[in-house]
Amino acid sequence: MRIGLAGTGRIGAFHASTLAALEDVEQIVLTDVLPEGAARLAEANGYELSPDLDDLLTRVDALVITTSTSGHAPALRAALTAKVPVFCEKPVASTLSETIELVRLVEEAEVPVQVGFQRRFDAGYRRAREAVVSGELGFLHTVRANTHDQSPPPAAYIPTSGGLFRDCSIHDFDVLRFVTGREVASVYAVGANKGASFFADAGDVDTAAAVLTLDDGTLVTVSATRYNGGGHDVRMEVMGSEGTIGVGYDDSLAVRSAEAGVDYPCGPRKWSFMERFLPAYRTELAAFCDVVAGRTDSPCTVADSLQAFRVAEACELSRATGRAVEMNEIGDAT
Numbered sequence: 001m002r003i004g005l006a007g008t009g010r011i012g013a014f015h016a017s018t019l020a021a022l023e024d025v026e027q028i029v030l031t032d033v034l035p036e037g038a039a040r041l042a043e044a045n046g047y048e049l050s051p052d053l054d055d056l057l058t059r060v061d062a063l064v065i066t067t068s069t070s071g072h073a074p075a076l077r078a079a080l081t082a083k084v085p086v087f088c089e090k091p092v093a094s095t096l097s098e099t100i101e102l103v104r105l106v107e108e109a110e111v112p113v114q115v116g117f118q119r120r121f122d123a124g125y126r127r128a129r130e131a132v133v134s135g136e137l138g139f140l141h142t143v144r145a146n147t148h149d150q151s152p153p154p155a156a157y158i159p160t161s162g163g164l165f166r167d168c169s170i171h172d173f174d175v176l177r178f179v180t181g182r183e184v185a186s187v188y189a190v191g192a193n194k195g196a197s198f199f200a201d202a203g204d205v206d207t208a209a210a211v212l213t214l215d216d217g218t219l220v221t222v223s224a225t226r227y228n229g230g231g232h233d234v235r236m237e238v239m240g241s242e243g244t245i246g247v248g249y250d251d252s253l254a255v256r257s258a259e260a261g262v263d264y265p266c267g268p269r270k271w272s273f274m275e276r277f278l279p280a281y282r283t284e285l286a287a288f289c290d291v292v293a294g295r296t297d298s299p300c301t302v303a304d305s306l307q308a309f310r311v312a313e314a315c316e317l318s319r320a321t322g323r324a325v326e327m328n329e330i331g332d333a334t
């Protein structure tokens with residue numbers, strides 16, 4: 001199959017090379033509003049180049065959207081009109097109202113769309129989900145989740161990112177639903193600016209924490225930062241009456257023990273989301289090829305993405321107002 005890819009920045013270039021290695025993929029066709037980077041990437045790897053999205057959509061069997069977040073919704077709408085299946089990076093839109101509209105448009109268009117929450121394809125998160133579903137952990141009472149980037153993205157990324165909860169913690173919110181099978185009922189969130197001033201200039205924070213209550217009463221803490229000198233640190237602990245399981249606990253853990261004589265963890269640390277989730281990104285894009293070929297339904301829908309976005313929206317509202325927010329205050333829950 002021929003795969004179009006719109007947006008050839010950090011994750012776009014990375015997804016292009018992952019896609020090119022998949023058996024189903026014959027050719028990659030690139031486009032970007034800044035054509036120089038796309039042209040360099042195409043030339044270096046033998047990909048085709050297209051001048052714009054309209055042209056690209058006539059030349060491909062499927063579209064991968066890896067533009068800046070503000071470009072996702074327009075590209076997704078164009079692909080739905082052209083009846084081209086889509087893989088769209090998270091979040092599918094910058095605002096709640098656009099996300100709700102896209103859920104409706106996708107349903108009407110009957111075009112398969114998969115959203116890029118790669119943690120659903122990570123072996124550790126999948127094992128945690130199995131442990132919950134099988135009852136092995138007993139009843140859940142507490143979940144701890146964190147996404148700690150080693151260092152910030154470029155300053156220019158922040159103003160169109162949607163902010164720390166919509167850009168970063170949204171992965172924790174999605175995989176929390178995936179692992180526990182529950183919905184969030186309420187949130188209380190705070191944020192801090194401890195690093196570069198470009199976060200505050202964009203109305204954003206570089207560090208945040210949230211307490212979530214799930215609809216079965218399980219308590220969840222979510223932590224995020226753009227500054228984690230110890231390495232890229234993404235983990236989840238799921239605690240139940242019969243056991244506790246931890247995702248992301250191996251020797252690459254970006255934490256060093258303060259205890260004398262303890263040499264765990266002792267392996268090389270991971271420094272970026274690309275290193276941390278390389279196998280998950282591969283599995284995710286292979287699953288997208290299955291979706292495009294009609295072998296399976298989308299494993300992560302725009303409706304799923306809406307639920308994660310609503311939690312991010314609630315956290316932003318809580319941070320802005322300094323109060324707890326009930327999820328029924330936030331837009332459309334369908």
Ligand SMILES: NC(=O)c1ccc[n+]([C@@H]2O[C@H](COP(=O)([O-])OP(=O)(O)OC[C@H]3O[C@@H](n4cnc5c(N)ncnc54)[C@H](O)[C@@H]3O)[C@@H](O)[C@H]2O)c1
Nearest residue numbers: 007008009010011012032033034066067068069071089090
């Ligand atoms: N799933 C993940 O783990 C993950 C990781 C990183 C980024 N992302 C998401 O991927 C998206 C891109 O992130 P990035 O870090 O690669 O950003 P980036 O700024 O490095 O790259 C974005 C690229 O999109 C291009 N672009 C912007 N608007 C466009 C448009 N309308 N049409 C075509 N090209 C356009 C830019 O010129 C740039 O080359 C973001 O939405 C981000 O949230 C997801």
